[in-house]
Amino acid sequence: xxxxxxxxxxxxxxxxxxxxxxxxxxxxxxxxxxxxxxxxxxxxxxxxxxxxxxxxxxxxxxxxxxxxxxxxxxxxxxxxxxxxxxxxxxxxxxxxxxxxxxxxxxxxxxxxxxxxxxxxxxxxxxxxxxxxxxxxxxxxxxxxxxxxxxxxxxxxxxxxxxxxxxxxxxxxxxxxxxxxxxxxxxxxxxxxxxxxxxxxxxxxxxxxxxxxxxxxxxxxxxxxxxxxxxxxxxxxxxxxxxxxxxxxxxxxxxxxxxxxxxxxxxxxxxxxxxxxxxxxxxxxxxxxxxxxx
Amino acid sequence: xxxxxxxxxxxxxxxxxxxxxxxxxxxxxxxxxxxxxxxxxxxxxxxxxxxxxxxxxxxxxxxxxxxxxxxxxxxxxxxxxxxxxxxxxxxxxxxxxxxxxxxxxxxxxxxxxxxxxxxxxxxx
Numbered sequence: 001x002x003x004x005x006x007x008x009x010x011x012x013x014x015x016x017x018x019x020x021x022x023x024x025x026x027x028x029x030x031x032x033x034x035x036x037x038x039x040x041x042x043x044x045x046x047x048x049x050x051x052x053x054x055x056x057x058x059x060x061x062x063x064x065x066x067x068x069x070x071x072x073x074x075x076x077x078x079x080x081x082x083x084x085x086x087x088x089x090x091x092x093x094x095x096x097x098x099x100x101x102x103x104x105x106x107x108x109x110x111x112x113x114x115x116x117x118x119x120x121x122x123x124x125x126x127x128x129x130x131x132x133x134x135x136x137x138x139x140x141x142x143x144x145x146x147x148x149x150x151x152x153x154x155x156x157x158x159x160x161x162x163x164x165x166x167x168x169x170x171x172x173x174x175x176x177x178x179x180x181x182x183x184x185x186x187x188x189x190x191x192x193x194x195x196x197x198x199x200x201x202x203x204x205x206x207x208x209x210x211x212x213x214x215x216x217x218x219x220x221x222x223x224x225x226x227x228x229x230x231x232x233x234x235x236x237x238x239x240x241x242x243x244x245x246x247x248x249x250x251x252x253x254x255x256x257x258x259x260x261x262x263x264x265x266x267x268x269x270x271x272x273x274x275x276x277x278x279x280x281x282x283x284x285x286x287x288x289x290x291x292x293x
Numbered sequence: 294x295x296x297x298x299x300x301x302x303x304x305x306x307x308x309x310x311x312x313x314x315x316x317x318x319x320x321x322x323x324x325x326x327x328x329x330x331x332x333x334x335x336x337x338x339x340x341x342x343x344x345x346x347x348x349x350x351x352x353x354x355x356x357x358x359x360x361x362x363x364x365x366x367x368x369x370x371x372x373x374x375x376x377x378x379x380x381x382x383x384x385x386x387x388x389x390x391x392x393x394x395x396x397x398x399x400x401x402x403x404x405x406x407x408x409x410x411x412x413x414x415x416x417x
Contacts, residue, residue: 031340166338169338170335170338171342173335173338173339174335174339176341177330177331177334177341179336195304195337195338195339195340195343196338196339196340197340198340198342201387215303271301274301
């Protein structure tokens with residue numbers, strides 16, 4: 001089983017620490033979701049994984065080989081579709097796609113044709129004639145048709161309507177089950193993407209907060225609500241991720257497994273969604289109740 | 294098959310229950326084929342590992358069986374198995390919540406029995 005491994009990766013831009021001692025493991029057959037707020041370090045992470053930029057410290061290895069010392073290893077294996085493109089804007093889509101076909105040994109012309117039709121991508125247009133949504137679609141078509149062992153998508157559904165997003169999720173799962181490979185996908189649309197992933201990675205201020213299957217993340221946090229005094233008693237000696245008060249009622253998010261809690265009169269336990277958990281983990285401290293007094 | 298999942302429960306459990314529902318209602322008959330892991334994954338836009346977990350649950354319980362190279366099938370006796378299993382959890386799943394809500398609303402045991410009798414008459 002091949003793995004893509006980041007060890008102790010740090011990267012700064014001047015005074016800004018974009019990534020701080022990041023450790024991550026990706027297996028060769030898996031779809032990984034990368035969740036983080038704006039500026040969390042998602043794009044820097046993908047840029048380093050694909051050797052588009054280099055880390056200040058640490059190593060990235062694919063199948064045990066350092067990707068910086070063996071650039072040929074990663075170049076043929078990795079298809080990175082960044083949010084900010086580097087394509088010559090004046091080139092026609094058909095020309096860009098045939099360049100991609102030369103670059104990726106397992107490229108599927110058949111997949112490309114099918115996807116262009118499914119997404120109504122006009123390959124006769126130049127890249128800079130495409131709307132933002134169609135530029136995303138172009139990246140999706142290229143990324144899925146590449147059949148690259150490592151496919152990285154930075155915000156692939158940016159600017160896409162609901163129908164096209166749904167189609168992308170369908171095509172992604174189809175591509176993965178036909179030809180298992182490694183996908184790493186960053187997105188802000190947490191709720192609608194979570195079921196696609198083998199594992200989710202939550203990155204915050206350049207550090208990895210979590211890497212686990214979504215189900216495992218959700219089984220380690222739950223809501224407790226009731227009278228503030230009762231809730232506060234319950235919260236003693238527990239790890240509290242966040243809380244909200246309305247008059248003398250309180251709802252808190254606690255670490256722990258909902259299913260192993262015994263019922264307590266006056267308190268209600270319930271599960272979180274992955275999006276709510278993400279917000280609890282990455283919101284500014286005290287930021288949620290703030291200015292509404 | 295259920296068209297969409299709710300967020301309250303694990304998806305693999307909902308996959309398993311949804312297939313069970315179809316078997317119980319005879320939408321999928323015993324010894325007929327159920328959708329494959331990949332078909333389910335594409336249909337619901339979920340990770341194939343999640344779909345496999347739901348299917349495997351039913352295989353472990355003897356409700357489905359795998360025929361190599363052909364696919365997944367419903368076992369003979371699956372309907373009976375599902376009935377037996379669900380009869381066991383009927384109390385905790387339906388009766389207990391009903392009594393909890395009835396207590397909140399001050400509905401007496403006699404009232405509940407009356408409602409049950411009335412509904413049974415109109416549905417039979």
